[in-house]
Amino acid sequence: MNLLLLEESDFVSDARVVISGRRLSHVTDIHQASIGDTLRVGRVNGLMGAGVIQVLDTHQMVLDVTLTETPPVSLPLTVLLSLPRPKMLKRSLQTMTAMGVKRIVLMNSYRVEKSFWQSPWLAENKLREQLVLGLEQARDTLLPEVVFEKRFKPFVEDRLPAMLQGKRGLVAHPGDSGRYCPRQLTEEIVLAIGPEGGFIPYEVEKLEACGFERIHLGSRILRVENAIPVLISKLFD
Structure with missing residues (x-):
């Protein structure tokens, strides 16, 4: 996973998301991330940017996200x-x-x-x-x-x-x-x-x-x- 893809349902505010399930397992098991780490994130059909982990446990991960980058150009x-x-x-x-x-x-x-x-x-x-x-x-x-x-x-x-x-x-x-x-x-x-x-x-x-x-x-x-x-x-x- 080179990008943590954010669904609309993940957003609890404009700049905060809560992640669980497969993506949480990948971040903890593969990336071995911890509180304070920054991850590459992107909103489905929207902008990309960075997310800083604020809360991380076995049930959920809370990130503060900043989305300012456009996705790569699509092929014609x-x-x-x-x-x-x-x-x-x-x-x-x-x-x-x-x-x-x-x-x-x-x-x-x-x-x-x-x-x-x-x-x-x-x-x-x-x-x-x-x-x-x-x-x-x-x-x-x-x-x-x-x-x-x-x-x-x-x-x-x-x-x-x-x-x-x-x-x-x-x-x-x-x-x-x-x-x-x-x-x-x-x-x-x-x-x-x-x-x-x-x-x-x-x-x-x-x-x-x-x-x-x-x-x-x-x-x-x-x-x-x-x-x-x-x-x-x-x-x-």
């Missing part, structure tokens, strides 16, 4: 991610959040198993847990938006064109077809990432018809959780 990137298996989804959400992605669309595709959509990890509170972990890692406070699109064709034909308007669409597809992943982009990007093995040809064609360009990372096929940080790092250097 929307990620369309074919819903991966639950364990991979958790890691992928944390990675995208830590890297500054602020809009994530979890979408269906042919190779997505139907059972994935029944996972308890798609519950709002479970998704939020992973997003918070990503923010804590990266010292950021702005929660990404997560959207579900459970039907591929209606999404691509009816809603995706408006989402793509004014942006550049890229579909990452394993293999040597298309162009190698571009680098150092500054424009707004919508990046589509398929499941293990990539989108099927029909899906790639539908995305290309919508205005997407096909890109790749070479002949090696990476796991989704590995492809995500590689693609983002290359696109925005």
Whole structure:
């Protein structure tokens, strides 16, 4: 935890918070903090700053906080991610959040198993847990938006064109077809990432018809959780 993320419910006044539960355990067990220590803090969807510990025991921690710093700049990137298996989804959400992605669309595709959509990890509170972990890692406070699109064709034909308007669409597809992943982009990007093995040809064609360009990372096929940080790092250097 590189940032103690503060929820609205933590505030007992404008400049004082009370912390308990997982965050308290982390501060005491990992940081081994004590009264008088200063911690990096940030308010969810708000400013960052410092918190000085005033009270610390096994039940709660009380901090006086000063919030004056803006969170880091977000990436001009929307990620369309074919819903991966639950364990991979958790890691992928944390990675995208830590890297500054602020809009994530979890979408269906042919190779997505139907059972994935029944996972308890798609519950709002479970998704939020992973997003918070990503923010804590990266010292950021702005929660990404997560959207579900459970039907591929209606999404691509009816809603995706408006989402793509004014942006550049890229579909990452394993293999040597298309162009190698571009680098150092500054424009707004919508990046589509398929499941293990990539989108099927029909899906790639539908995305290309919508205005997407096909890109790749070479002949090696990476796991989704590995492809995500590689693609983002290359696109925005």
